Amino acid sequence: MAVQKATPPRHSRRVEAWVYSVLNPLLDSIRRELLLLGRGDLTWRAYSKGFEYIKPIKEYFDPSQLPNLEDFLADPLNPGFASEFAAHDRAVDETSSRARQFYDGLINTVLFRRQVEEAARKYQADPRNALKPLNLGKDDLPHYVAEYLINKTEELPGYYVTHGFWKEKKDQFLHPADEFEAYKQRNSFRALQRQVTKLRSTSENLVEHLERHRRDLCTKFDIPAAPIPSNPPRERDRDDVSSYIPRRA
Amino acid sequence: MSPRTYRDERELLILDTGPIRELILYHAVFSFGFEGLRRELRCLTHADPYDRCVDFVASFRRRTTSASVVSELNCWIRKTERQGQERLWNRIYDQFRGMEMNEEVIRLLHMDIQMVARFGPVDVSIIKLAERHRQERPVVLTIDQALCGICKDAGLGVRHLHEIE
Numbered sequence A: 001m002a003v004q005k006a007t008p009p010r011h012s013r014r015v016e017a018w019v020y021s022v023l024n025p026l027l028d029s030i031r032r033e034l035l036l037l038g039r040g041d042l043t044w045r046a047y048s049k050g051f052e053y054i055k056p057i058k059e060y061f062d063p064s065q066l067p068n069l070e071d072f073l074a075d076p077l078n079p080g081f082a083s084e085f086a087a088h089d090r091a092v093d094e095t096s097s098r099a100r101q102f103y104d105g106l107i108n109t110v111l112f113r114r115q116v117e118e119a120a121r122k123y124q125a126d127p128r129n130a131l132k133p134l135n136l137g138k139d140d141l142p143h144y145v146a147e148y149l150i151n152k153t154e155e156l157p158g159y160y161v162t163h164g165f166w167k168e169k170k171d172q173f174l175h176p177a178d179e180f181e182a183y184k185q186r187n188s189f190r191a192l193q194r195q196v197t198k199l200r201s202t203s204e205n206l207v208e209h210l211e212r213h214r215r216d217l218c219t220k221f222d223i224p225a226a227p228i229p230s231n232p233p234r235e236r237d238r239d240d241v242s243s244y245i246p247r248r249a
Numbered sequence B: 001m002s003p004r005t006y007r008d009e010r011e012l013l014i015l016d017t018g019p020i021r022e023l024i025l026y027h028a029v030f031s032f033g034f035e036g037l038r039r040e041l042r043c044l045t046h047a048d049p050y051d052r053c054v055d056f057v058a059s060f061r062r063r064t065t066s067a068s069v070v071s072e073l074n075c076w077i078r079k080t081e082r083q084g085q086e087r088l089w090n091r092i093y094d095q096f097r098g099m100e101m102n103e104e105v106i107r108l109l110h111m112d113i114q115m116v117a118r119f120g121p122v123d124v125s126i127i128k129l130a131e132r133h134r135q136e137r138p139v140v141l142t143i144d145q146a147l148c149g150i151c152k153d154a155g156l157g158v159r160h161l162h163e164i165e
Helices: A013-038 A063-074 A081-107 A110-125 A141-150 A163-173 A186-221 A235-239 B017-030 B035-040 B047-058 B067-077 B082-098 B113-119 B121-132 B145-153
Strands: B012-015 B062-066 B102-104 B139-142 B157-160
Touching (some): A013 A063, A063 A081, A081 A186, A110 A163, B017 B139, B113 B145, B121 B139, B139 B145
Parallel strands (some): B062 B102
């Protein structure tokens, strides 16, 4: 016997699950993406060759909540999200490939490695930097520099061993005018920048759609946008660090 | 010649769990927007104490901690939901890489059993680490008043995060 499609009733727990375990965590994560992309920080890490905080949609969820995501995507009350999630994931994947291409291009360019080596030698030879030694493995620095260029890192925390070096030498490696042509990376740099713009636009549209849809569901089914605590916070709740609510981008 | 300042003399900083946790939380909240973690911050609640802490940590040539501290960080992280755990470990890896943190093992059997029973293996590992490096005049950085007291009694350099000026 075919199951009849029925609209969930007001105060539906199923709709609450969509809002609390799908829309809310996703809004948190995509807003964070926009916060980071807004300042050009892709959170790309040389050691993992990937992004720290920009991920495919599914990776933003606790695995225990994936059934709610699947239910959300399968229901006709939530149209358009499957294709938007897929578009987001394609954009993340493409951005990751472009970042990797740019990184590989830099790392394999003799001139780039030689310039990093030379900059490090000059930095260490300066008596003013005697108290801020680089203390890195011989071959590590080019990887750090490539990472900082991908993430458009302006300043590192003061206690990072590369803080002083980057502060003093970064302008030597940032080439906005000729777009890294000296390292023959103009094309890979441009491709990365184009892709970042595309990802940002995809994520902006997605956030708008998610916000609108949450408002619609909350209104239609008369549910709050976040669970209301049944009791005032207790002292022991101070140790619960399970919620991650980012600032708006 | 300019007079020697305290910065000239600093060689080794030994970090207890608290300050590492504070630095990780500060970056998670203020750089990456994990607002939900703000209430976890105890000392580095705004830019002033953070800047002082950064200057202090940066004034040492080398930084180290004990494997027991990493274990204690793990206990803290395990309280978070699964997705949050990976995010916090990412932060820890990034911070450890960034500051070229060394990590040393103090074997349980090398710790005094009465001290372990009284203060726990993490505090004792920090004290033993400071004793191991005594020649380098290390400074222990902590947010634990009890550990401060033990270090002072043992004649070891120690600073509470709140004391940094």
